Amino acid sequence: MATNFENPEMFQRVASEAASRYPYELTACRLLAFSENATYLVYDPETDEKLFVLRVGRPGYHTYEEYESEIAWLRQINDYTPLTVANPIAARDGSYIQVVEVPEEDLTCYCMGTEFLTGETLEHDNAPDAAPRHFELLGETTAYLHRQTEIWNGTKDIKRPHWDVDTMIGPDGIWGDWRDYPEMTPEAEVAIARCCEIIRKRLERYGKTPQNYGVIHADLRDTNIIVEGDVIKVIDFDDFGFGWHLHDLAGALSFIEDREDVPDLVNAWLDGYRKVLPFTDTDFVEIDTFILQRRIQMMAWLGSHQDSTPVQGYMEGFLEGTMGLVKRYLRLFG
Incomplete structure (x- = not known):
């Protein structure tokens, strides 16, 4: 079984660290839900503009390669079906999966930002x-x-x-x-x-x-x-x-x-x-x-x-x- 979200404050810190790597001047994270991941809305704290959605994976639930597979399928769906999915967003260094280490908990968290979809x-x-x-x-x-x-x-x-x-x-x-x-x-x-x-x-x-x-x-x-x-x-x-x-x-x-x-x-x-x-x-x-x-x-x-x-x-x-x-x-x- 994967690790539970027993420390919400820690995951908030992980989200903030991951969000800071994306190409936006100012970011803040608002928790949307805990499920198989912690999902946050990343927004501009000055304008309240919705920037993107950030998922912090439940540690141990998915591997880095599994997140890569998700990105590959999302692109296929967008290209070859009439459906729309939230495209992954690249960080400043061009990466789509953010690896955030939590040494005090001996945890590795994988985070992924995707488009905010309206509707x-x-x-x-x-x-x-x-x-x-x-x-x-x-x-x-x-x-x-x-x-x-x-x-x-x-x-x-x-x-x-x-x-x-x-x-x-x-x-x-x-x-x-x-x-x-x-x-x-x-x-x-x-x-x-x-x-x-x-x-x-x-x-x-x-x-x-x-x-x-x-x-x-x-x-x-x-x-x-x-x-x-x-x-x-x-x-x-x-x-x-x-x-x-x-x-x-x-x-x-x-x-x-x-x-x-x-x-x-x-x-x-x-x-x-x-x-x-x-x-x-x-x-x-x-x-x-x-x-x-x-x-x-x-x-x-x-x-x-x-x-x-x-x-x-x-x-x-x-x-x-x-x-x-x-x-x-x-x-x-x-």
Whole structure:
């Protein structure tokens, strides 16, 4: 597991050091969120002009080479899809990744500045009637990303994690073990473990092919899609790696998997996706499997990321909602 953000003041100092290396006269950093990284808005303290967004990576979460891979994919998306992503910004010395050492903590922090993108996020909680339209847009956006990676020879050089059964819901998962969720009960653990066995068997049969597995964003929630007029913008590539394409659908439903309108949202997402790429019956029958796998993965994330900004709000009722999904899944496939 990566180091937690146990010292916010230290990360503020790291952000300030990294921001000072960029070609601006005056900079100040305002914390936006703690998640897999500490995200700061870098602005001019005299004019309050928004200059760029700076990410300070959670130490131990990504390597230097993994950040280089992110930069490579961002450039490909900008060049070969109708989508817009936040371009990396070069420091004064021309570098795109800032390495900031913290000797007193024996830590190395990797920081990356990107453009500040204007527009509004597709947060459907504030406008539930618009959710199906938003998910259709999400589906289309996702398909553009998948199509780009299918035709890009550079994916063979990508250095990023694989999001598979072991790394998501296994005991040594990247985000920890779901069994460590604070409110876990013996009864829930038994039922979830049974689901994990079924998920593993079904996905072994589903397999990994060039048509269903490749480079994915891995966190295409509505909050990571920005729209300005007719322009679609994608942000937060910190989790991108290799995985099943259907994981991006499941990621779009993060924390709302138990809502009654999920079938409608899935259908809307599929309508958007099919505008760009085909979606087979073999894929369709595993949608429930990917949705539950993501939910269990997020249980591990919630348990191991108590310092992250949104965690407490997400945990309310999370286990109860998960168990509803678990019972349904066992009825379908158990």
